[in-house]
Amino acid sequence: MKPGSFTQHILKNIATLGFIGYIPFASGTFGTLLGLIFFLLLKPSLPFHLIVIFAAIFIGIYASSTAERIFNEKDSSKIVIDEFTGFWVAVLYLPNAQSLLFPAFLLFRFFDIIKPLGIRKLENTLNNGTGIMADDILAGIYTNIVLQLWIKLF
Numbered sequence: 001m002k003p004g005s006f007t008q009h010i011l012k013n014i015a016t017l018g019f020i021g022y023i024p025f026a027s028g029t030f031g032t033l034l035g036l037i038f039f040l041l042l043k044p045s046l047p048f049h050l051i052v053i054f055a056a057i058f059i060g061i062y063a064s065s066t067a068e069r070i071f072n073e074k075d076s077s078k079i080v081i082d083e084f085t086g087f088w089v090a091v092l093y094l095p096n097a098q099s100l101l102f103p104a105f106l107l108f109r110f111f112d113i114i115k116p117l118g119i120r121k122l123e124n125t126l127n128n129g130t131g132i133m134a135d136d137i138l139a140g141i142y143t144n145i146v147l148q149l150w151i152k153l154f
Contacts, residue, residue, distance in 0.1 A: 008066055008070060011062065011063040011066040011067065012063070012066065012067045012070050014059060014060075014063040014081060015060070015063040015064050015066065015067035015078075015079045015080075015081050016067065016078050016079060016080060016081075017031055017034055017080050017081060017084060020034055020080050021076075021077070021078035021079060021080045022078060027077050027078065027080050028077065028080055028083045028109075028112060028113075029083075029109060030080065031080025031081070031082070031083035031084050032083040032084070032086070032087045032105060032108060032109060032112075033105070034080075034084055035083065035084040035085070035086075035087035035088055036087060036101055036104075036105055038084075039087070039088065039091060039097075039101065040098075040101070046093075049088065049092060050092075052088055053085065053088050053089060053092065056081065056084065056085040056088065057085060057133060057137065059081075060081040060082060060084075060085050060129065060132075060133045061128075061129035061130055061132075061133050062129060063081060063129070064079050064081060064082065064128070064129035064132040064133060065128040065129035065130075065132075066129075067079050068128060068129065068132065075123070075131065075132050079132055081133075082132050082133045082135070082136035082137075083108075083112065083136055085133060085136060085137065085140070086108060086112060086136030086137055086139050086140035086143075087104070087105070087108050087140060088140070089136075089137050089140030089141060089143075089144065090104045090107070090108045090139075090140040090141075090143035090144050090147070091104050091144070091147075092140075092144060093144070093148075094144070094147055094148070094151070095151065100147055100151075103147065103150075104143055104144075104147060107142075107143040107146055107147065108139055108140060108143040111138075111139035111140075111142045111143055112135075112136055112139040115135065115139075117142060118138070119135050119138050119139055119142070120135070122134050122135050122138055123135035
């Protein structure tokens with residue numbers, strides 16, 4: 001193995017969440033699903049939830065930038081750490097988040113796929129891992145806002 005190639009291999013696996021990014025269809029949906037599953041299994045406290053989000057953002061930016069170079073493809077569909085992270089943002093501060101996981105999943109996928117309200121512009125404006133992560137974080141924020149409003153109104 002060449003020097004640095006082990007680190008690149010690890011970063012690529014983080015960016016793709018192992019084999020998830022290599023699923024030949026709907027890899028982003030599977031990345032989001034993995035985020036949901038981890039959330040269900042971990043049942044994170046608020047401090048742990050925040051730690052996961054911030055760690056995933058910083059590691060995700062670096063790993064995504066590295067994977068993008070390795071794949072030689074801008075925002076490769078194999079990179080799914082952004083969907084995982086965006087979903088965790090989507091369910092942050094939700095009371096009784098367990099009952100809102102399915103609506104959060106659907107809303108997040110909607111915002112991530114359709115990219116309304118400046119999400120596409122953000123994705124196109126920022127480069128490398130920052131752009132890859134930022135659009136999904138914004139999709140997660142929009143999802144969270146819709147769900148918070150839903151809770152307040154109903």
